[in-house]
Amino acid sequence: MRCRRSIQSIAGALRDVVERAGGSGVSASQGNILFGASSSSRVNKVQWAAAEVGVSYRQVEISTSELKLNDNYLRINSKGTVPTWVECDSPVPFVLNESNTIVAHLAMTQGGSRLDPRDPRLRMLAWQWQEYGETTLQPALSPVWWGYKFGSGYPLGQGSALVPLEPAKLAASVQKAIRAWAAVDAHLAADGRPFMLGDDLTFGDITCGVHANRLFQMGAEGPDGRFEHLRALRAWYDRLLARPAYVKLVVAPTLKV
Ligand SMILES: N[C@@H](CCC(=O)N[C@@H](CS)C(=O)NCC(=O)O)C(=O)O
Incomplete structure (x- = not known):
């Protein structure tokens, strides 16, 4: 009942x-x-x-x-x-x-094997990168995004109000973000895999891919060119840019904020 x-x-x-x-x-x-x-x-x-x-x-x-x-x-x-x-x-x-x-x-x-690697171990590898995107990349990138894009410190104030930018904190955040993204770059560079799990886009690309867009919206080589050395990362982002759904649903909304 x-x-x-x-x-x-x-x-x-x-x-x-x-x-x-x-x-x-x-x-x-x-x-x-x-x-x-x-x-x-x-x-x-x-x-x-x-x-x-x-x-x-x-x-x-x-x-x-x-x-x-x-x-x-x-x-x-x-x-x-x-x-x-x-x-x-x-x-x-x-x-x-x-x-x-x-x-x-x-x-x-949905969609058969599109995005789903099916094999239980591969699924967990996809999940592992999803978690990394949400728990490591997102927190590392947010202070950089708000700092460069909106000139705000982070965390934001009440109701997402902007707060004074502290340059030393922003510089430390950039360092942290470089370290976080270097792990993705090294992973992609190993074996020269085009996508996070290999030859095809899987759900393991989604969260890292959404945050990579924010990173490269702050400059073709990241903010102030500081991510220039992460070449496998940039090449992967360029591959995502070749996907119409990514451009329409991830890149375009970011350009409006
Ligand atoms: N881990 C959650 C986080 C959800 C989350 O915090 N979403 C933000 C918007 S991007 C939100 O709802 N913020 C309002 C709040 O938490 O009060 C997820 O991935 O869905």
Whole structure:
């Protein structure tokens, strides 16, 4: 009985939050829904992966700060974060958060072997690079991104307010980011592999790829040319730039922020 109630409450909450998004043609009763604005690099991961495997969805582009205040959204995702992915193909909508998990889910359930290396060990290698992207590259790069792109210190202030830039801290952050990206460069350079796991793009390229875009949007060789020596990394980024889905869903939104 309790379980039944919670099922009904998720469906109801979903309908409510989608309806409040208003006029975007999003239906809570069918298809897939992606919550989160395209200005978020984590949302871009899901958009890019979905395009690579050929899965369609409707996107609810409400700002994260607004979603966090919506009780119904919090019932769908108690963390109040984006992205959230919802599949409405059954009476009980399937709801998933954590960008890397959503990407792995799409790879493993959609599009056959596109993005999914299938072999359990290779899947774990893909997952390993996804984790590295989220837990090491993203925190290392964020202070550099905000410093170079917006002249702000990091972490940001309340409600993502810009804060005074401290040049010594920024210089230390650049060093840290160089070390973090050097690991990716060395991995790619070993055996001259075109993509993170070998000859083909897999879900192991997605998170590192989204952050590589931010890195090279700060200069063709990274900010102040400081990443020039990481040639395998730049060559891999150039290969990503040859993919229309990457350009449309990762590069283009970054140019707008
Ligand atoms: N590890 C989570 C992090 C999600 C996350 O922090 N997303 C940001 C937007 S990119 C967010 O929702 N921030 C608002 C908040 O945490 O209050 C994921 O990968 O999905």
